[in-house]
Each structure stands twice: as structure tokens, then as C-alpha cells.
Amino acid sequence: MDKKIRTRFAPSPTGGLHLGGVRTVLFNYLFTKQNNGEFILRIEDTDQTRFVEGAEEYINETLAWCGLQPDESPVKGGPYAPYRQSERKEIYRKYAEELVEKGIAYYAFDTPEELDTKRKEIPNFKYDLSTRNSLNNSLTLSDDEVKELLDKNTPHVIRVKMPEENETVSFVDLIRGEVHFNTSESDDKVLLKADGMPTYHLAVVVDDYLMKITQAFRGEEWLPSAPVHVYLWKHLFGIENMPQWAHLPLILKPDGNGKLSKRDGERLGFPVFAMNWTDPRTNESTQGFRERGFLPEAFVNMLAVLGWNDGTEQEIYSMDELLEKFSVEKIHKGGAKFSYDKALWFNHEWIKKLSAEKLLPYIKNVFAEKNIVVKDDAVLLKVIDLVKERCTLLPDFVEQSSFFFQSPDTLDIASVLPKWNEHKNNFFIELIRSYELATAFDAETLEHSFKEMAAASQLKPGELMLPFRIMLVGGKFGPHVFDIAAVLGKEETVKRIKRGLSILEN
RNA sequence: GGAGCGUUGGUCAAGGGGUUAAGACACCUCCCUUUCACGGAGGAAUCACGGGUUCGAUUCCCGUACGCUCUACCA
Numbered sequence: 001m002d003k004k005i006r007t008r009f010a011p012s013p014t015g016g017l018h019l020g021g022v023r024t025v026l027f028n029y030l031f032t033k034q035n036n037g038e039f040i041l042r043i044e045d046t047d048q049t050r051f052v053e054g055a056e057e058y059i060n061e062t063l064a065w066c067g068l069q070p071d072e073s074p075v076k077g078g079p080y081a082p083y084r085q086s087e088r089k090e091i092y093r094k095y096a097e098e099l100v101e102k103g104i105a106y107y108a109f110d111t112p113e114e115l116d117t118k119r120k121e122i123p124n125f126k127y128d129l130s131t132r133n134s135l136n137n138s139l140t141l142s143d144d145e146v147k148e149l150l151d152k153n154t155p156h157v158i159r160v161k162m163p164e165e166n167e168t169v170s171f172v173d174l175i176r177g178e179v180h181f182n183t184s185e186s187d188d189k190v191l192l193k194a195d196g197m198p199t200y201h202l203a204v205v206v207d208d209y210l211m212k213i214t215q216a217f218r219g220e221e222w223l224p225s226a227p228v229h230v231y232l233w234k235h236l237f238g239i240e241n242m243p244q245w246a247h248l249p250l251i252l253k254p255d256g257n258g259k260l261s262k263r264d265g266e267r268l269g270f271p272v273f274a275m276n277w278t279d280p281r282t283n284e285s286t287q288g289f290r291e292r293g294f295l296p297e298a299f300v301n302m303l304a305v306l307g308w309n310d311g312t313e314q315e316i317y318s319m320d321e322l323l324e325k326f327s328v329e330k331i332h333k334g335g336a337k338f339s340y341d342k343a344l345w346f347n348h349e350w351i352k353k354l355s356a357e358k359l360l361p362y363i364k365n366v367f368a369e370k371n372i373v374v375k376d377d378a379v380l381l382k383v384i385d386l387v388k389e390r391c392t393l394l395p396d397f398v399e400q401s402s403f404f405f406q407s408p409d410t411l412d413i414a415s416v417l418p419k420w421n422e423h424k425n426n427f428f429i430e431l432i433r434s435y436e437l438a439t440a441f442d443a444e445t446l447e448h449s450f451k452e453m454a455a456a457s458q459l460k461p462g463e464l465m466l467p468f469r470i471m472l473v474g475g476k477f478g479p480h481v482f483d484i485a486a487v488l489g490k491e492e493t494v495k496r497i498k499r500g501l502s503i504l505e506n
Numbered sequence: 507g508g509a510g511c512g513u514u515g516g517u518c519a520a521g522g523g524g525u526u527a528a529g530a531c532a533c534c535u536c537c538c539u540u541u542c543a544c545g546g547a548g549g550a551a552u553c554a555c556g557g558g559u560u561c562g563a564u565u566c567c568c569g570u571a572c573g574c575u576c577u578a579c580c581a
Binding site: 010011012014044046047049050108111112115119123124126155157159176179180181182185186187189190191192193194195197199200219220221222223224225226227247249250252254257258259305306307309311312313314315332333334335336337338339341342344345346352387389390391400415460461462463464465466469470473475476477478479480481 | 507508509510511512513517518519520521528529530531532539540541542543544545573574575576577578579580581
């Protein structure tokens with residue numbers, strides 16, 4: 001039992017990594033690192049027809065962005081390389097044939113077309129104990145016939161022969177407890193395809209064994225085929241060497257029911273992929289959480305509590321806290337509907353939580369995209385602290401603070417004009433004079449002199465603050481006006497008041 | 507159709523044989539703020555249904571309903 005903990009994430013490179021995939025990685029990673037184990041990335045690219053260029057790189061980049069780096073991977077290498085199943089092709093045939101010799105598997109020569117017509121003719125057709133004796137395989141053919149077909153390189157597959165007697169396979173799932181299946185319910189899954197590649201069913205078992213995997217996390221959709229894997233383990237490597245299974249609950253659509261899909265994101269207007277993804281075949285691109293303006297901390301946090309809760313009221317977790325508090329036993333059994341509103345809330349919380357220094361590179365990036373030039377990082381740091389609590393997504397910083405770095409294009413004078421008069425106009429002329437002479441230009445003294453002058457002019461400060469804000473900011477938003485003026489500095493503040501006045505005059 | 511898994515407010519969820527059934531998101535009202543936010547207060551659940559077991563069940567057991575997943579030479 002003091003075996004080194006080893007887990008794996010085994011995606012197939014067919015497109016962008018979605019929420020569910022990243023969460024599987026997260027839970028895997030958390031569990032592994034809590035136990036000083038090793039986390040492996042294994043690429044399951046056994047289906048050449050579904051292989052998509054760039055998908056593997058995308059997975060690597062996503063893991064890096066989330067801070068979930070594997071200890072062994074195709075890129076990083078490791079003692080059990082290669083980590084791409086297509087490069088391990090030669091390994092699998094041996095095991096499939098071993099199974100044939102043991103009578104646990106058999107050769108099948110039925111063509112896909114033949115099986116297709118069977119499926120059309122017979123409702124609920126399954127290649128299983130009820131049909132295999134009337135099909136074209138080494139169970140029905142004589143040894144000589146089989147040998148001849150094999151010698152002639154006739155295309156064939158190897159299928160498991162699920163037991164005929166009512167054998168119950170049960171195993172303990174880390175999340176669901178004991179799960180039972182009757183083996184006769186499973187069909188005779190293909191293990192080795194005609195092209196010599198293994199199917200998932202053979203490949204997971206073989207590779208999990210060869211790579212000494214101790215715990216296997218995967219989505220709940222795999223539960224029905226688990227008995228096949230357990231059966232294979234039993235005859236290939238022994239049940240006692242089988243990893244512990246953990247079938248994670250699904251992430252569901254926010255509306256209705258069913259697995260969350262890329263389509264739902266498009267339909268409802270939120271990302272489902274971690275990062276931008278462009279399908280090289282269709283050129284169709286999908287926005288990711290990263291490009292939408294999510295912080296990796298928030299993304300990871302949001303995923304962690306989708307289907308897991310530590311029993312306390314805590315909702316905001318850093319990676320370190322997750323590493324400390326995560327537990328597999330507290331993962332839920334039922335699926336959870338994804339809520340984009342909640343995801344936004346997490347991002348907002350993380351923007352508030354992170355220091356201006358940490359936020360700085362993200363904000364500069366977002367500004368650069370809008371061609372906003374920031375000359376002085378120290379100013380930007382101050383600005384970030386001033387506006388961060390009103391930003392939910394990173395690009396919100398542009399809206400909320402671009403006026404610090406460039407004068408607003410237009411002023412919302414409609415909000416001022418109806419109540420604008422000569423009296424107020426004079427006040428601002430006075431204010432310009434006063435501010436020009438000011439020796440200190442901090443928010444507090446600015447506010448103080450502003451209010452004193454207002455009192456002297458028999459005006460309520462409140463009536464003057466909105467026009468002042470519009471002149472500086474352009475609209476009805478942003479931090480306290482005097483904080484803004486202080487950051488802007490004397491010259492710029494005065495300049496903007498003058499400009500505002502000239503616009504209001506017309 | 508079959509098998510497996512699941513079911514606490516609109517959503518995420520805590521809890522667990524006896525409770526006023528936590529908390530968060532969203533929504534609404536109010537307070538704070540003469541901007542927008544933040545923040546604060548308040549507002550919603552006969553714990554899917556029906557049977558048991560029990561002095562007592564939302565909590566344990568069995569059914570039913572509903573939902574989901576799988577049922578490919580895809581993963």
C-alpha cells in the first residue's frame with residue numbers, strides 16, 4: 001500500500017479542452033500532489049480519423065495556464081515514454097493476442113459494412129454472446145480457416161469475449177462506492193482495430209498497467225464500460241494491480257439537462273473551452289475563458305467547487321488551499337449545471353483579491369490590445385487599486401480606467417446640461433484658478449477646497465460633483481472624483497475642466 | 507428497449523433520524539454612496555413521489571417517477 005501514487009490525464013487530441021476536461025485534470029492533480037504522487041499526461045490518439053492538428057499543444061498550454069503541470073508527458077518525457085499512444089502502437093497487439101490465446105478474446109472478420117447492415121436490420125443489435133456465434137469470427141470458423149484468413153492479411157479486429165455465465169463484476173469506485181455489473185450485459189468490445197491500433201478499452205488497461213497508474217480519474221460517461229476494463233485487468237494483469245477508479249460527475253448545461261457542450265456556450269454566450277480554439281479543419285474559432293478575461297486562479301477555483309465542497313462555507317480557494325483541503329470523498333455523485341454568473345463572480349472576487357502588482361501584467365496586456373499607452377507603471381498600479389472592485393473581467397479595466405490615460409472621447413453632457421447655469425459655470429472658473437495655485441494635489445485637500453468653495457458660492461457640493469466627474473471621466477462611473485483628480489495631476493485636471501467648460505458653453 | 511448512475515430553494519450546495527434545513531450565485535426591496543461599484547439588512551424549500559422501519563424521517567430500506575450517461579473498428 002506504500003506504492004507511489006501515480007495518476008494520469010488521458011485526453012484524445014480532438015479539439016479544445018473544455019470545462020469538464022480541465023476539472024478532471026484539476027481533481028487528478030490535487031489528489032496526486034496531496035499524496036506526493038506523480039501526475040502523467042498521456043495522449044490517447046488512437047483514432048487517426050479524429051486527430052486534430054494543434055490539439056495536443058493546446059492541451060499543454062492549457063495545463064500551463066492553469067498551473068497544472070504534469071510530471072511526465074510527451075513533451076517532458078519520463079521513464080515510461082512514449083506518452084503518445086500512436087507511438088506505442090506495437091505494444092498493444094501482444095496483449096490482444098495473449099487474450100486470444102487465453103480464450104478471453106477472438107478474431108473477428110466481419111466488415112464494418114456488414115455490421116452496419118446488421119444494425120439496420122436487427123433492432124438493438126449487439127455483438128455479444130447472443131450473436132457472436134452466428135458471425136464471422138474465430139469462434140465460428142475452423143482453426144484452419146482462421147489461419148488462412150490471417151495469413152492472407154484479411155482485415156480483422158480482436159474483440160473481447162465477455163463471459164456467458166452471469167458473472168458479476170464489482171469494483172469500488174472512489175466516489176460512488178461499490179458498483180456492480182453483470183458481465184453478460186456488456187457487448188464484445190473491439191480491442192484491436194483493423195488498422196492495428198488499439199481501442200480505448202485495450203489501451204487504457206495496458207497503459208495504466210505499464211505506467212503503473214494507481215488511481216484512474218475519468219468522466220462518469222465511462223462507468224458503463226468499466227466492467228470491460230475490469231474484466232481485462234483480471235485476465236491480463238490481475239485485479240490486485242488494477243488502479244482505483246474514480247468516475248467524476250458530469251458538468252451539465254445551465255438550461256435543460258445534458259452534458260455541457262461547445263454548442264451550449266455559443267448558444268448562451270459564454271466560453272466552454274479554457275482558451276481560444278480554432279479548428280484547423282473548419283477554421284471555426286471559439287473563445288476561451290482566458291481570452292474572455294478570466295484569471296487562471298478564478299478559473300481553477302470555479303472548477304474546483306463545481307462538484308466538490310469541503311463542507312464549510314468557504315468558496316474562494318487558492319491552489320495552495322485546494323491542495324490542503326481537497327478530498328476525493330467529498331466529490332459529489334450527481335452532475336452540476338454550469339453557471340456562468342457564478343463563474344463571473346469568482347473572477348470578480350479574484351480580481352479584488354489579487355494585488356495590483358499581480359494584476360499589472362494582465363492589465364497592460366488588455367490595454368495594449370486597445371492601444372492605450374501607459375508610460376508609468378506606478379500610476380497604473382494606483383489606478384488598478386482604485387478601479388479593481390468594479391471590474392469583473394480583465395477587459396473591464398479598459399472601460400473603467402482608460403480615462404486615466406487618455407481624455408474621454410465624448411462627455412456625457414446630457415446628464416449635466418439640464419441643470420447647468422451661469423452660477424455653476426463661475427464656480428468651475430474659480431475652481432480652475434484655485435487648483436492652478438494649489439501646492440498640494442492629493443484627494444483630501446482637493447475635496448476640502450472644493451467643498452469650501454462650493455459653500456462660499458452657496459452651492460451644494462453634490463450638484464457640482466457630477467459635472468466635475470463628467471469633465472474628468474466622460475460619464476457617470478468610476479472611483480471618487482477627487483481620487484481621480486489626484487491621480488490625473490494638476491495639469492491634466494485643469495485641462496479637462498477647461499475642456500468641459502468649453503463644451504458646455506455651446 | 508437494456509444497463510448503470512443520479513434527484514435538498516431558479517442555480518451551486520451544507521447538513522443529516524428530533525434543526526428556525528447553513529452559506530453562495532442570480533433576482534427583488536431597503537440602507538450606505540449626491541456617479542458606477544464595493545459593503546450592509548431583508549425576502550424564497552411541506553428536502554421528487556409512494557410505501558415501509560421508527561415514538562419520530564428530508565436523513566435508513568424498498569418501489570415509482572423523472573433526469574442523465576452508455577449501448578461505434580470515438581474517446
